[in-house]
Amino acid sequence: xxxxxxxxLGINMTKFGKHxxxxxxxxxxxxxxxxxxxxQVTMKDIGVLAAGNxxxxxxxxxQQLQKQVGQTGIPVYNVANACAxxxxxxxxxxxxxxxxxxxxxxxxxxxxxxxxxLLGGGGQAxxxxxxxxxNGRYGAVATIDGRIGTDTMPGVxxxxxxxxxxxxxxxxxxxxxxxSEKNHAHSTLNPLAAYNKRMSLEQIMGDVMIAYPNxxxxxxxxxxxxxxxxxxxxxxxxxxxxxxxxxxxxxxxxVLTTDPWEEACQVLPNVNTLTRNAAQQAYEQAGVGPEDLDxxxxxxxxxxxxxxxxxxxxxxxxxxxxxxxxxxxxxxDGKTPVNVSGGxxxxxxxxxxxxxxxxWEVCHHLRGEAGDRQIADAKVGLAxxxxxxxxxxxxxxxxxxx
Amino acid sequence: xxxxxxxxDYLVLxxxxxxxxxECEACGAGFFDRRxxxxxxxxxxxxxxPVPAEGELRTFTIVAHAAPxxxxxxxxxxxxxxxTSVRGNVIxxxxxxxxxxxxxxxxxxxxxxxxxDDGTEAIGFGFEPLEGTDGN
Numbered sequence: 001x002x003x004x005x006x007x008x009l010g011i012n013m014t015k016f017g018k019h020x021x022x023x024x025x026x027x028x029x030x031x032x033x034x035x036x037x038x039x040q041v042t043m044k045d046i047g048v049l050a051a052g053n054x055x056x057x058x059x060x061x062x063q064q065l066q067k068q069v070g071q072t073g074i075p076v077y078n079v080a081n082a083c084a085x086x087x088x089x090x091x092x093x094x095x096x097x098x099x100x101x102x103x104x105x106x107x108x109x110x111x112x113x114x115x116x117x118l119l120g121g122g123g124q125a126x127x128x129x130x131x132x133x134x135n136g137r138y139g140a141v142a143t144i145d146g147r148i149g150t151d152t153m154p155g156v157x158x159x160x161x162x163x164x165x166x167x168x169x170x171x172x173x174x175x176x177x178x179x180s181e182k183n184h185a186h187s188t189l190n191p192l193a194a195y196n197k198r199m200s201l202e203q204i205m206g207d208v209m210i211a212y213p214n215x216x217x218x219x220x221x222x223x224x225x226x227x228x229x230x231x232x233x234x235x236x237x238x239x240x241x242x243x244x245x246x247x248x249x250x251x252x253x254x255v256l257t258t259d260p261w262e263e264a265c266q267v268l269p270n271v272n273t274l275t276r277n278a279a280q281q282a283y284e285q286a287g288v289g290p291e292d293l294d295x296x297x298x299x300x301x302x303x304x305x306x307x308x309x310x311x312x313x314x315x316x317x318x319x320x321x322x323x324x325x326x327x328x329x330x331x332x333d334g335k336t337p338v339n340v341s342g343g344x345x346x347x348x349x350x351x352x353x354x355x356x357x358x359x360w361e362v363c364h365h366l367r368g369e370a371g372d373r374q375i376a377d378a379k380v381g382l383a384x385x386x387x388x389x390x391x392x393x394x395x396x397x398x399x400x401x402x
Numbered sequence: 403x404x405x406x407x408x409x410x411d412y413l414v415l416x417x418x419x420x421x422x423x424x425e426c427e428a429c430g431a432g433f434f435d436r437r438x439x440x441x442x443x444x445x446x447x448x449x450x451x452p453v454p455a456e457g458e459l460r461t462f463t464i465v466a467h468a469a470p471x472x473x474x475x476x477x478x479x480x481x482x483x484x485x486t487s488v489r490g491n492v493i494x495x496x497x498x499x500x501x502x503x504x505x506x507x508x509x510x511x512x513x514x515x516x517x518x519d520d521g522t523e524a525i526g527f528g529f530e531p532l533e534g535t536d537g538n
Contacts, residue, residue, distance in 0.1 A: 130519045137435040139411030146472035149489040150465045158463035166504040212464035261442040264487035
C-alpha cells in the first residue's frame with residue numbers, strides 16, 4: 001500500500017574538507033553508520049538503498065557500501081545526476097517507500113573532490129591535429145572550448161548571474177562578492193564546514209579571478225564529504241519509539257525536475273525555469289509558501305548562482321533578487337536566512353553529498369540541534385540543488401508536531 | 403593561398419560569413435547540431451536557417467582560468483542574433499569589464515585559428531563590438 005507520509009528518521013553528514021586517509025566507501029560508511037544510529041535502526045531495518053557518487057572510480061558504490069556496513073540482499077540503486085545526485089538518491093529512496101515497496105529506506109551521497117581544481121572544460125585541451133578533419137557533433141576541426149565560449153563551471157555560472165543582471169539590472173562585481181561575504185561569514189558557526197574563515201569584501205574581490213565576476217572564494221569549494229539519510233513511512237514511524245517520533249522530520253515535499261525546452265537553453269544552461277517549476281510543485285505539495293520558510297539551503301555553487309535562485313524559489317518578487325539581497329533578508333538574522341551552513345562556497349561542495357547534506361542542515365535546525373548557528377524556533381525549511389544538464393531537486397521539511 | 407575550412411560545420415564561409423542553424427520545420431526551434439526529434443515539439447523535419455550576423459550581447463564572462471593549453475583571458479558570451487541565441491567569444495576588444503558591456507551590439511567576424519600540415523587554414527568566428535554603439 002502506498003505510504004501517506006514520508007519522514008526523515010535519521011540523518012548525518014561527515015565533516016567536509018580533506019580526508020586523505022578515507023576513500024569514498026569509508027566516507028559513505030561513516031555517514032551511513034551515523035545516520036542509522038541517529039535513526040536508532042540498523043541495516044536489517046532498511047528495505048532499499050540508493051547510493052550517489054559522480055566523479056568516483058565507477059564501481060557500484062551501493063554494493064561496496066553494503067560490503068562495508070551490511071549485506072542484507074536489499075535492492076540497490078546506484079544513481080548519478082550531476083550536482084543533483086544526492087537529492088536524486090534521496091528521492092529514489094523516498095519513491096520506493098512512498099510506493100509501499102518497503103517501510104524504510106537509506107540514501108547516501110559521497111564525493112572525493114579535495115584538490116580537484118577547475119571543473120568543466122574537460123581538464124586538458126586537446127592539441128589541434130596535424131590535419132584538419134571534422135570531428136564530433138559540430139564537425140569541429142580543432143578544439144572549440146575557449147574559442148566558442150567556455151565549458152568551465154565558473155564561466156558558465158558567471159554568465160547565468162550576468163544574464164539576470166542584463167534582464168533586471170542592479171548587479172555588479174561587488175554585489176555578487178557581497179553574497180559570498182555572507183556565506184563565508186555564516187560558515188564561521190559551522191564546525192563541519194570545509195572553511196570557517198570570515199572574509200572581508202575586499203579580500204573576496206581582491207582574490208584570484210577565475211571567471212569574471214567570480215573570484216576563487218565565490219566558487220564552490222572542492223572537498224571530500226558524505227551524507228546519508230534514513231527515510232520512513234508515516235505508518236512505520238507510528239510503530240516506533242516516542243523519541244524516534246519526536247526527532248523525525250516530515251518531508252512535506254520531494255520534487256525532481258528537468259529543464260523544459262526554451263530558446264537558448266541548449267546554448268547556455270537555463271537553471272531558472274526548472275528551479276521555478278520544482279519550487280512551484282514543492283510549495284503546492286507541502287501546502288506552504290515561501291513566506292512560511294524559516295531557512296533555505298540553496299545551490300550557491302557560485303555567488304552568481306545564489307542571486308538567481310532567490311527569484312527562482314520565489315523568495316522575492318520576480319526581478320527583485322538584487323533589492324531582496326540588499327535588504328539583508330538572506331543573512332542569518334534576516335527574514336529568510338539562506339545558506340546558514342556557509343553554502344557550497346564555504347561549507348564546501350562534495351558533489352553527490354551536497355543534496356543530502358543540505359537536508360541535514362535544515363533537519364538540524366528543525367530539531368533544534370544546530371547549536372551556535374540555530375535559527376530560533378525553525379519550523380519549516382527548504383533545500384534546493386541543481387545539476388547542469390539539467391536536474392533540480394527541491395525538498396520542503398517540517399518539524400515534527402510530536 | 404591554401405584551402406580554408408570552418409572551425410565548425412555550422413559556420414558558413416564566403417563573402418558574408420554567417421552561422422546556420424537546423425530549424426524545426428514544425429515549430430521553428432533552432433539547433434546547432436543534429437537532432438532525431440525537435441526538443442521543443444517533437445517534429446522530425448529540419449531545414450537549414452541562416453542566422454543573422456549581428457546581435458546583442460545578452461551575457462558574458464571573462465575567463466581567467468581555463469583548461470591547460472587554452473589561452474586566457476578571453477570573453478565568452480551569448481549573443482541574441484535576431485531571436486536565435488548563439489554561443490561565442492567577444493573578440494577584437496580588450497577583455498575587461500570596461501570594454502565589454504551587457505546589451506552591447508556586436509557582429510560576427512572570422513579569423514584564422516591555425517594552419518595544418520597541408521597548409522589548410524581553419525577559420526573560426528567571434529563577435530566584435532559594433533563601432534559607435536551606445537551599448538550600455
